[in-house]
Amino acid sequence: MGGLEARGVVGPHALLGVDLRLAPGEWVALLGPNGSGKSTLLRVLAGLLRPRAGGVYLEEKPLAAYGSYRRGQLLAYLPQGGPYPEGLLVEEVVRLGRLPHLGLWGREGPEDKEAVAWALEVTGTAPFRHRLLGTLSGGERQRVLLARALAARPRYLLLDEPTTYLDLEHQLEVVALLQGLARLGVGVLAVLHDPNQAALAHRVAVLKGGRLLAEGSPEAVLTEPFLRGLYGPRVRVALLEGRPHVYLDG
C-alpha cells in the first residue's frame, strides 16, 4: 500500500514543487501562513486540480488513471466553508457521501445504510438526522459535513480547516475523531491554522510560498526558532507532557 503521494507538484497557482506522502493510518497536519498553497495542495491531492508538472499517485498508480467514482470511494474531500444546503435533511446530506459507491442510479444496500449510520454515529450527529441542516449551529453543521465525507468510508481523508467554525470543545472532538480514524487505518491530511492542534498529529508538514518548509514529528518541527521564522518574534513554545505548546509572548 503506497499511500497518497504528491511527487514534485508544480502549479496550479502557488505550488513550486511539493513532495508529500500520506500513509494509511497516518494523520498529518498541514500548516502554513495564508496564501502558502495549503488549500491548493489539498485540491491537487483530491484530484480536483491538475498540477502543471509532477503528479499525484494513489497506491503507486497515477491518480488520473482512476475512474472518478473509484477515486471518490478512496479519497474524501471536505472544503473550507463552502455552500451549505440549508434546506436538506442532515441524513440526506450524509447519504450524498455514498454517491461514489452508488453512482447515479444505484439503490442503497445494507452496506450503504451501515456506512451512513456509522458516519452519523462517530461524528455525534445521529440525534439531528431528521433535522434540516439550516437549523443547526455552525459546529453541528460542520460535523454533519464531516460525516458526509466519512460516509464513503474513504481510505484517505482530505480536510481543509475542519475545526475553523467550531467552539473549543467541538474542535477537540474533531481532533480526537481524526486520531480515532487514523487508528482505524484511514490516512488523514488536515489543513489546520492552530499549531496546538497540529501538535496532536503524527506528523506536521509546513508549507510556505508554495514549498514544503519542514516536515516531521510535531516535536521536531514545532520548535521556537522555526515558528518565530514563520509567525513572528513573539511566538513561544513550551513542552507540555512532551508535546509542543505554542503561545504568544506578552
Add this chain to the structure above:
Amino acid sequence: MTRALPLALRRSLVFLWLLLLLLLALVLGVALGAVPVPPLEVAQALLGLKEDPIVTEMRLPRVLGGMLVGAALGVAGAAFQGLFRNPLADPYLMGSAAGAAFGVTLLAVLLGGLSPAFAQHAVFQGLPLSATFFGFLGALLATLLTLVLAGGVARTGELVLAGVVVGSVLTGLTTYLMLQDADRVRAVFAYTLGNLAFLGWPSVRVLGFFLLLALPPLLLLGRVLNALQLGEEVAQSLGLPLTALKFLLLAAASLLTAAAVAQAGIIGFVGLITPHTLRRLLGEDYRLLLPASALGGAVLLVLADLLARTLTRPAELPVGVVTTLLGGPFFLYLMWRRRGRA
C-alpha cells in the same frame, strides 16, 4: 402550526394539497369563463357522460395545456435555481424564455412570414415541433449568454441583471421580427405577453410530447441537484460526471422553457414563485422539490389564467400580465428578505 408537524408528515400533506388544488383548478378552470358551466355539467362532461363543446373543445384543452405549461415552467425554475445555486434564477429572469420566443419567431419568419393561423389566435400550430426545437436553441443560447455576461453563477445580482438585459434585447428583436407582419400586431402582442388563449388540443399534444421527453431525466437527477448544493468541488469529488450532468440539466430545463413558450408565449415568474413557495414548505430536497414544482406550477398558472379570464369579463387579460403582477411584488419581497438577512 405546520412548523410543528414532523417534516415527513408535512411533506406528504403538501403533496396531498397540491393534488387537491390541481383538481380544484381543473374544475374551476373548466366551469368559469364568459359562459359559466354549472359544476354538475362540468363533472358530467369531464367524465364523458355528456357532450359539451364549450368544455371539450375550448376550456379543457386550455386548462390542460395551461397545466402542462405551468408544470414545465415550475420545474424549469426549480432546476435553474438548483443548477446555478441561485435563488433568483428562473426561465424569465435568466432571459431563457425570451430566447425561446426569439427562436420561435425567427423560425416563423424564415418560413416566409408568420403562420396564417396566427391571426386566428392559433400561433404556430402549423409548425409546433420544429418551433419548440428552435425555441430550445434560443433558450439555450440566451442562458449561456446570460452566464457569460454575469461572469458565472455565483453573484445573484449580476445574474439577474445580465438575464434582464439579454431578455430585453431578445424581446426587442422578437417584436421587431413580428412587426414585419404589421396586420397582426394585436395577436403579436397577445403572444409576447404570454397567453393561454391559443391553446387547443394540438398544443396539448405537443406540450405532452416535450414534457415526456424532458421531465423524466430532470426528475431522475434530483439527487445530482442535491449534491450540487454542497458546492461543485464536493460534487466533483463524489465522482459525478459534472460537465455532462450540468449540460443535461441545462438542456432539459431549456427544452421545458421552449415547449412552454412555443405554445403560450412568455409567461413570467411562475418558475420563481412556485419553487420558492414550495421550498419553504418542503425544504430543498430536489427529489421532492422538482415534482412538487410541476404540480405547483400547474395549479398556479391555471388559477392565474382564471383571474385573467374573469377580472375584466367579457374581455380577457393575457395571463402573462397576471403572473407578472403577482411576480413583481414576490420578487421585491425576496429581495427585501435577502437584504434583511445580510
